[in-house]
Amino acid sequence: MNNNIFELNNVHLSYLGRHPALCGVDMTIGSGEKIAIIGANGTGKSTLLHLLDGLVFPHQGQVKAFGQVLNEEFLRDEENSRAFRRKVGLVLQNADIQLFCPTVREDIAFGPLHLGFEQDEVQQRLKRASASLGVEHLLDRVPYQLSVGEKRKVAIASVLAIEPEVIILDEPTAGLDPATIRQVIDLILEANQRGKTIIMATHDLHLVEAVADKVYVFSQEKKIVRSGAMEEILYDMTFLQEHNLIHAHNHQHHHQVHSHPHQHFGHRHE
Amino acid sequence: MIRTSSLRNGSFIERSLLAAVSFIKEATLFEEYASRQGFMQGLAPGIKILTIFLLILTAVILKDLALIGLLYGLCLALALFSEIPITFFLLRTLIFIPLFSLFIAIPAIFSSVSPGQVLRQIHIFGITGMITSQGCQSAALLVARITTTVSLAVLVSLTTKHAELLKSLRHFGVPQIFVMTVSMCYRYLYLFAVMVENICGAIKSRVGIVIPHKRGQKFVAWNIANIWSRTNQMSEEVYRAMLSRGYTGEPRSLQRIKKNE
Numbered sequence: 001m002n003n004n005i006f007e008l009n010n011v012h013l014s015y016l017g018r019h020p021a022l023c024g025v026d027m028t029i030g031s032g033e034k035i036a037i038i039g040a041n042g043t044g045k046s047t048l049l050h051l052l053d054g055l056v057f058p059h060q061g062q063v064k065a066f067g068q069v070l071n072e073e074f075l076r077d078e079e080n081s082r083a084f085r086r087k088v089g090l091v092l093q094n095a096d097i098q099l100f101c102p103t104v105r106e107d108i109a110f111g112p113l114h115l116g117f118e119q120d121e122v123q124q125r126l127k128r129a130s131a132s133l134g135v136e137h138l139l140d141r142v143p144y145q146l147s148v149g150e151k152r153k154v155a156i157a158s159v160l161a162i163e164p165e166v167i168i169l170d171e172p173t174a175g176l177d178p179a180t181i182r183q184v185i186d187l188i189l190e191a192n193q194r195g196k197t198i199i200m201a202t203h204d205l206h207l208v209e210a211v212a213d214k215v216y217v218f219s220q221e222k223k224i225v226r227s228g229a230m231e232e233i234l235y236d237m238t239f240l241q242e243h244n245l246i247h248a249h250n251h252q253h254h255h256q257v258h259s260h261p262h263q264h265f266g267h268r269h270e
Numbered sequence: 271m272i273r274t275s276s277l278r279n280g281s282f283i284e285r286s287l288l289a290a291v292s293f294i295k296e297a298t299l300f301e302e303y304a305s306r307q308g309f310m311q312g313l314a315p316g317i318k319i320l321t322i323f324l325l326i327l328t329a330v331i332l333k334d335l336a337l338i339g340l341l342y343g344l345c346l347a348l349a350l351f352s353e354i355p356i357t358f359f360l361l362r363t364l365i366f367i368p369l370f371s372l373f374i375a376i377p378a379i380f381s382s383v384s385p386g387q388v389l390r391q392i393h394i395f396g397i398t399g400m401i402t403s404q405g406c407q408s409a410a411l412l413v414a415r416i417t418t419t420v421s422l423a424v425l426v427s428l429t430t431k432h433a434e435l436l437k438s439l440r441h442f443g444v445p446q447i448f449v450m451t452v453s454m455c456y457r458y459l460y461l462f463a464v465m466v467e468n469i470c471g472a473i474k475s476r477v478g479i480v481i482p483h484k485r486g487q488k489f490v491a492w493n494i495a496n497i498w499s500r501t502n503q504m505s506e507e508v509y510r511a512m513l514s515r516g517y518t519g520e521p522r523s524l525q526r527i528k529k530n531e
C-alpha cells in the first residue's frame with residue numbers, strides 16, 4: 001500500500017447542476033505534506049476542501065481517501081464515517097458557521113464528544129486544544145459574540161481537539177492581525193512536525209511562503225492550471241499576476257514613482 | 271448597542287426595520303444585568319430556576335388577589351436587590367401584559383364565560399354582552415396572575431446568562447435536542463439581526479441616506495426573500511459543519527461542567 005492520503009481523479013462537481021465549481025481536478029496528496037491551494041475568488045478552493053472532508057461528492061470522477069473510494073455510500077456506514085472524521089478535520093472559511101454551540105467550551109468539545117471519546121478524554125482534549133490556542137479564558141463565552149480573531153482561534157481549536165491526521169484549513173488567516181497570523185503559522189508548522197498533513201486554501205502568499213511545500217494554483221476555469229514546489233511558483237511574478245494573485249501597483253517612494261507587484265512579496269521584514 | 275433614537279433620519283420603513291433589529295439584538299444580547307453582583311445573580315442557576323418555577327406555580331394556584339399581590343411585591347423586591355432599575359424592569363414586563371390580557375382576560379368578564387351577577391350590559395354589533403361581577407373578579411385575578419408570572423420569568427431571564435439558562439434546562443431533564451434547537455434558533459435570530467443591519471448599512475452607503483418610500487417597500491420585500499434564502503443556506507452549511515465534526519443525528523453533551531477554572 002502507498003501512503004497517499006487523497007487521490008483525486010478527474011473530479012467534476014457543480015452546485016444544483018448549474019453552477020460549476022470544479023471542472024476536472026487531478027491531485028495526489030501524500031502523508032505529512034504541506035499543501036497550499038491558491039487561486040482568485042470563486043475558483044473552487046472551498047468546494048475542493050469540502051470534497052476532501054466528505055461533505056460534498058463529485059458528479060463525475062473519483063475521490064479516494066486512505067486508499068478507499070470516498071462517496072456517500074462509504075460514509076453512510078457509521079464505523080467508516082467515524083474513522084474518517086477522526087482522521088480528517090476541516091476549519092471552515094466562515095467561523096460563524098463553524099461555531100454553533102451555546103458556549104466556546106461545548107464547541108471545542110463537540111468533535112471529540114460526537115466522535116465517541118470518553119468524557120475524561122474529551123476534557124483532556126478540550127484542555128489541550130484550548131491551551132494550544134490560548135483561548136482558555138474564552139471557554140464560557142458565547143462564540144458568536146467574540147472578535148474575528150478570537151472566533152478563528154476557537155474554530156481552529158474545535159478542529160485540533162479532534163486531533164486529526166489531516167488538518168484542512170480554509171483561508172485560516174483572512175482578517176487576522178499580524179501577531180495572530182504568526183501564531184496560526186507556528187501552530188500549523190508545529191502540527192506538521194508532529195506528522196500531521198496540512199491542506200489549506202488561501203490568497204495570503206506570505207502564509208504560503210511560510211508554510212507550504214507544494215502549491216496548486218486554481219484558475220477561473222475551476223481547475224488546476226499549475227502545481228509544483230512552493231519556490232517555483234511563488235517567484236514566478238508574471239504567472240501570479242496573470243492569475244490575479246498579485247497585482248502591479250504604483251508606489252511613490254521619495255517622490256519617485258515606480259511600479260512593482262503588490263503583496264510586497266519577498267520583502268518581508270521580521 | 272444601537273439605539274433607535276440614533277436613527278432619526280431615514281424612511282419610516284427603514285426606521286421600523288432597524289428598531290425591530292435592535293430589539294432582537296438587545297433581547298438576545300442583553301447580558302448586562304446578568305453579570306452584575308446582585309442577589310439573584312449570586313444564586314446557582316439550577317436553584318434559581320427551580321425556585322422561580324415554584325413561585326410561578328404558586329401564583330397560578332393562588333385564588334386570593336391580595337396574596338398574588340404579595341408575590342408580585344416579592345418579585346419587585348428581588349429585582350431591586352438584583353440591581354435591576356425598577357422602571358426598566360416594569361417596562362420589560364408590562365410590554366407583554368396587554369397582549370396576554372387581551373386574549374384571556376377580556377373574554378372572561380362576560381357572562382357567557384363567567385356566569386353571575388350582571389353589572390352592566392353592552393351592545394356591540396347587535397350582540398348583547400353582560401358584564402358580571404364574578405367575571406370582573408376572575409379577569410382581575412387573571413391579569414394579576416399573568417403580571418406576576420411574566421415578571422418572575424423576566425426576572426430569571428434578566429439575571430441569568432443565556433448559556434447558563436440553556437444549560438440548566440438540560441439539568442431538569444429537558445431533552446438535549448430541544449435545548450440545542452432553542453440555542454440555535456437564538457443564534458440565528460442574532461445573525462439574522464446583524465445581517466439585516468449590515469444590508470441596511472450597505473444600501474445606505476451606496477444609495478445615500480434615505481431610501482425613498484416607494485422603492486423602500488420593494489427593497490424590504492426583496493431583502494426579506496433574500497435573507498430567507500440566506501438563512502436557509504446557512505442552516506445547511508451549519509449542518510455540514512456539524513457532520514464534519516462527527517455529528518450523526520444523536521446529540522451528546524459534556525458532563526461535569528467545570529466553571530471558572
Ligand SMILES: Nc1ncnc2c1ncn2[C@@H]1O[C@H](COP(=O)(O)OP(=O)(O)O)[C@@H](O)[C@H]1O
Nearest residue numbers: 015019020021040041042043044045046047048
Ligand atoms: N452553495 C452554492 N450554490 C451555488 N453555487 C456555489 C455554492 N457555493 C459555491 N458556489 C459556486 O462555486 C464556485 C466555487 O466556489 P468556492 O468553492 O466557494 O470558491 P473559492 O473558495 O475559491 O472562492 C463559485 O463560482 C461559486 O459561485
Ligand SMILES: [Mg+2]
Nearest residue numbers: 045046093170
Ligand atoms: Mg472560499
